[in-house]
Amino acid sequence: MSVINHQYKYRLKPKFGRVYIGIIMALATAFQVSADTITYPNGAHVAVHLSYDDGLSSQLDHAIPTLDEYNIKGSFYLLPGSATLNNERQVEVWKKAAQNGHELGNHTVFHPCSSKGPERSWVKPYASLEQRTPEWMAAEVKMANTFLFLLDGQKRRTFTPPCFETMTGSGDYLSAVRPLVAGVYGRTLPKPEEVFWSAHNVSGQQLINYIKRSATNPRTKIIGIKFHGVGGDYLSVSDEAHHELVQYLAKHHDQYWVTTYKNIVDYIHQQ
Numbered sequence: 001m002s003v004i005n006h007q008y009k010y011r012l013k014p015k016f017g018r019v020y021i022g023i024i025m026a027l028a029t030a031f032q033v034s035a036d037t038i039t040y041p042n043g044a045h046v047a048v049h050l051s052y053d054d055g056l057s058s059q060l061d062h063a064i065p066t067l068d069e070y071n072i073k074g075s076f077y078l079l080p081g082s083a084t085l086n087n088e089r090q091v092e093v094w095k096k097a098a099q100n101g102h103e104l105g106n107h108t109v110f111h112p113c114s115s116k117g118p119e120r121s122w123v124k125p126y127a128s129l130e131q132r133t134p135e136w137m138a139a140e141v142k143m144a145n146t147f148l149f150l151l152d153g154q155k156r157r158t159f160t161p162p163c164f165e166t167m168t169g170s171g172d173y174l175s176a177v178r179p180l181v182a183g184v185y186g187r188t189l190p191k192p193e194e195v196f197w198s199a200h201n202v203s204g205q206q207l208i209n210y211i212k213r214s215a216t217n218p219r220t221k222i223i224g225i226k227f228h229g230v231g232g233d234y235l236s237v238s239d240e241a242h243h244e245l246v247q248y249l250a251k252h253h254d255q256y257w258v259t260t261y262k263n264i265v266d267y268i269h270q271q
């Protein structure tokens, strides 16, 4: 009883509260309708995107050839500071991938993540999120945009926050970065309209099952699978498992609109 009284004491006057709730309900309904009515360019009701973080060599060696074999476009969140971008051959391969329709996404320059906890000993002091500010993060994302523009000539791309963490030592940086990118990975629609899975050490069938299971929810409009290593490097999925998934998606192109995350975000914003 005391809890109820306490809540009531701090609530807006009932009349204004009702108006406020009414506005929220109207907005929620409007949003729901728009999400429910999305039909993608190929007639599918669900979009699927495959994305790959950290610009790893195994993605060049295994993921891109498989995607190209089935003419599926992926989103690759590169790190200008990473070792895969320090030689001519790899730079050329990334350029070619972009010309071929794959998205080169922004993942910052130095991959700042929280350095808290013993499992984060790999985070270098200069890349510790706790040492950053939102302004600094925005400057770094701008820098990565410029670098990627030199590779692909594109001025808009989506962004994946490293480690999916956005809290700096002086507040969340996402609002400072949003205006600089076409979209933020996994944050275009609320759950369960949009879902994604960071997959590693799983079979092709498990990946396929995730897509199938997610698509059974009629509210789900965007399904993502996030990879790191493919047939090598770290947090890996085997080349075979990745191949099995890509083959499945190519076979069911009438059910899923499989494209880059940027294409999906742009399409939804146009609706």
Ligand SMILES: [Zn+2]
Binding pocket: 053, 054, 107, 111, 162, 163
């Ligand atoms: Zn990463």
